[in-house]
Amino acid sequence: MAKVAFRLVMPEREVLATEADMVVVPGSEGDFGVLHGHAPVISTVRPGVLEVIQNNKVDKRFIVVGGFAEVTPERCTVLADEATPFEEVTAEQLAERERQAERDITDAANDAEKAKAEKDLAVAKDLRRAQAYYASR
């Protein structure tokens, strides 16, 4: 089976560059799987879990936050703000992140800070839900 050239990049560095059978990207309009020959798409990415699939098995999982995915028939590039291997993130860390965001909301000095903290909280909640879902699979 033809493979798709997958790249996962963060602003500071490239996280992964590999040939994958399929990549499942958490798009903002819903998850989508990318195989070789996928129609060209540019999509935003929601906070969630990205899966790299080799030989019908999940090879790698990443927790990603925000960014964009660019898909062409041969390539799939995901530009994420944050990308961490799934195993390196614990439920406890994400719960802490949620609490931190909640604290930021109460501590916020102005509207802009508050809006930012609320966004962080939404991201943290999404991540926790996604993490819990995938951890149980």
Place this chain on the structure above:
Amino acid sequence: MPSLKTYRLRIRSVQSTQKITKAMKMVAAAKLRRAQEQAMAARPYAEAMDNLMASLGASFKGGTGPKLLAGTGSDKVHLLIVATADRGLCGAFNSSIVREARRTIRQLVADGKTVKVLAVGRKARDQLRRDFAGNIVETITDLGRPRLSFGDAERVAKRVMEMFEAGEFDVASVIFNRFKSAMTQIVTHQQLIPPPAPDADASAKPAGGAVYEFEPDEAEILTDLLPRNLTVQIFRVLLENAASFYGSQMTAMDSASRNAGEVIKKLTLQMNRSRQASITKELIEIISGAEAI
């Protein structure tokens, strides 16, 4: 003629200066390597971002689309981001940037534009304050400590975005040093807002001639993407600047060490000469004394 002791003191003082410049050179070399690695690591993201921008920008040609892409339709007020370092002792690194900034400001003012300066780095502020104190609207310092991160770029970009949304300027550009090698850095003036138009041919079409689908839609992606792109551009500027700074510092400290070596050599020669002269003088005195008897 100075005494032997003054020579010895001066040599010792130059030697300790040389020790310092040598150490600084080593530190700069190590940091340069790290800065270069970081710049390399950041490249894939920036390239992917450029691709995206090219694909999207083409759908909004001809002055449509968000203001961040198409501009405000005016070019009266210029925001000039002058990116230097916080510290000196790095050769002509800071002054070459500031010189270019001065030239640009004068040029723009002569064209009847209003210029606002956002100074990034303490040296930009210090050196521009003398002539253009009224133009500096804000200074951002202490970036990249201990290590340059994307967050630093976000700090600058956020400020620029706020000013743009408040309508405080029409056009934004940045002056920084592009890293070519440890010996050469090129002062570069790059426009950020509105972004320079991408090549018409290189965009819009992924390989195979098909057209991208957008999810959600173009406009929404673009409102997300444009501020991000600005941050990425600024991040790239900061990385280039950091590498240039250490490169420049390394070169400067290298030649300082070499100069110190030369001074030491010259002083040693003079010292030996003067010692020899005094010995000769004493000998002559003794001999002429002995002959007189």
